[in-house]
Amino acid sequence: MSSGKLIRWGIASAGKISEDFVIALSTLPASDHQVVAVAARAQERAAEFAKKHGIPTALGSYEELAKSKDVDVVYIGVLNPQHYEVSLLMLNHGKHVLCEKPLAMNKKQVEGILAAAKANKRFFMEAVWSRFFPSYQHVRQLIDTGALGEIKDVQVNFGFPLANVDRLQKRELGGGVVYDLGIYTIQVSQWAFQEPPQKIESTGHTNAEGIDDDVSTTLTYSGGRTARMRISSREKLDNKAIIKGTKGQVTLIDFWTPNKLIDIDGKEKEWLPPKGKHATNYANSEAMRYEAEAVRQSILAGELENKTVSYADSLLFAQIEDTIRKQIGVLNKYDEQ
Numbered sequence: 282m283s284s285g286k287l288i289r290w291g292i293a294s295a296g297k298i299s300e301d302f303v304i305a306l307s308t309l310p311a312s313d314h315q316v317v318a319v320a321a322r323a324q325e326r327a328a329e330f331a332k333k334h335g336i337p338t339a340l341g342s343y344e345e346l347a348k349s350k351d352v353d354v355v356y357i358g359v360l361n362p363q364h365y366e367v368s369l370l371m372l373n374h375g376k377h378v379l380c381e382k383p384l385a386m387n388k389k390q391v392e393g394i395l396a397a398a399k400a401n402k403r404f405f406m407e408a409v410w411s412r413f414f415p416s417y418q419h420v421r422q423l424i425d426t427g428a429l430g431e432i433k434d435v436q437v438n439f440g441f442p443l444a445n446v447d448r449l450q451k452r453e454l455g456g457g458v459v460y461d462l463g464i465y466t467i468q469v470s471q472w473a474f475q476e477p478p479q480k481i482e483s484t485g486h487t488n489a490e491g492i493d494d495d496v497s498t499t500l501t502y503s504g505g506r507t508a509r510m511r512i513s514s515r516e517k518l519d520n521k522a523i524i525k526g527t528k529g530q531v532t533l534i535d536f537w538t539p540n541k542l543i544d545i546d547g548k549e550k551e552w553l554p555p556k557g558k559h560a561t562n563y564a565n566s567e568a569m570r571y572e573a574e575a576v577r578q579s580i581l582a583g584e585l586e587n588k589t590v591s592y593a594d595s596l597l598f599a600q601i602e603d604t605i606r607k608q609i610g611v612l613n614k615y616d617e618q
């Protein structure tokens with residue numbers, strides 16, 4: 282660590298979400314967060330990215346980033362099938378890690394990553410950024426104080442027309458709507474119920490390559506309480522999460538990136554993150570600043586995990602994803618290893 286409160290980020294991959302994460306960091310105090318290096322599979326791509334964002338070091342491999350003495354924590358924005366190996370690479374070189382969702386291709390890989398984090402005594406978190414929004418913290422409070430009563434039902438839909446996005450549609454790129462969007466609907470249900478589901482029932486459709494592109498799932502919790510979710514890369518859905526309790530309900534608008542909610546009193550409540558210097562590739566990515574700051578706080582406190590997205594959370598997300606994929610018949614080579 283270079284100073285009392287500064288954390289120095291390294292960025293693994295020069296892709297879209299990596300760029301958005303750097304833009305989000307630029308909205309935080311430079312005395313707290315600095316991006317010191319970016320690495321890509323090709324040096325030129327890293328150099329171009331570094332030039333645009335004023336990053337001092339551009340590296341032509343993730344290995345060089347892992348070995349860098351200047352980096353405290355690595356943000357991993359590679360494609361899904363590479364999350365496992367790049368996480369291990371960084372942890373085994375003593376780096377703290379924030380890795381994009383979905384954490385890995387199955388629960389077994391998640392277990393391997395978390396074992397490496399523990400063995401190396403390094404902070405590790407799956408980048409489930411939604412949970413760090415002020416709106417999610419507000420919902421947490423409504424649930425924990427009993428203001429919503431007993432949570433009975435979650436209804437959540439998440440869909441966009443993403444048929445042309447290769448990383449969602451192609452098996453070798455880790456495609457599948459369960460991996461890409463399902464993680465969000467699962468995590469919001471778990472945010473509400475705070476216990477593992479007792480039953481999981483899914484039906485789904487696949488693309489021509491046999492990759493899931495439209496899936497409906499019901500998670501049943503104790504006492505017959507349910508979360509009903511639909512995810513789709515075929516069409517736009519309402520993208521809301523409605524959490525209903527015995528005393529009231531709350532609706533997260535654009536629930537994966539919710540600046541806004543409809544509160545228990547029926548009124549809208551809004552929190553807006555500041556804009557960065559550049560436009561982002563994905564909607565509202567500046568709000569990744571909330572998770573970035575949470576990572577800093579955890580690292581400064583010497584924590585290996587953050588309670589908002591804990592190791593146990595990531596294991597359960599992966600287990601639910603695995604079950605849904607199995608139920609709709611979308612398994613892959615990682616499931617056989």
Ligand SMILES: NC(=O)C1=CN([C@@H]2O[C@H](COP(=O)(O)OP(=O)(O)OC[C@H]3O[C@@H](n4cnc5c(N)ncnc54)[C@H](OP(=O)(O)O)[C@@H]3O)[C@@H](O)[C@H]2O)C=CC1
Pocket residue numbers: 293294295296297298299320321322323326358359360361363381382383408410448454461563
């Ligand atoms: N939190 C959020 O809101 C979002 C999260 N994501 C997650 O981020 C990750 C990356 O998504 P996104 O940035 O959109 O992806 P990109 O298509 O921008 O690719 C990201 C990086 O992956 C590497 N890559 C690209 N193609 C290949 C390939 N064929 N084989 C191996 N590596 C390849 C490249 O790394 P290099 O630069 O080193 O060449 C590329 O820059 C995914 O896991 C996704 O789930 C994505 C969007 C939003």
Ligand SMILES: O=C1OC[C@@H](O)[C@@H](O)[C@@H]1O
Pocket residue numbers: 443461537563
């Ligand atoms: O995490 C994500 O957020 C919303 C969608 O754009 C999706 O494809 C992406 O991976």
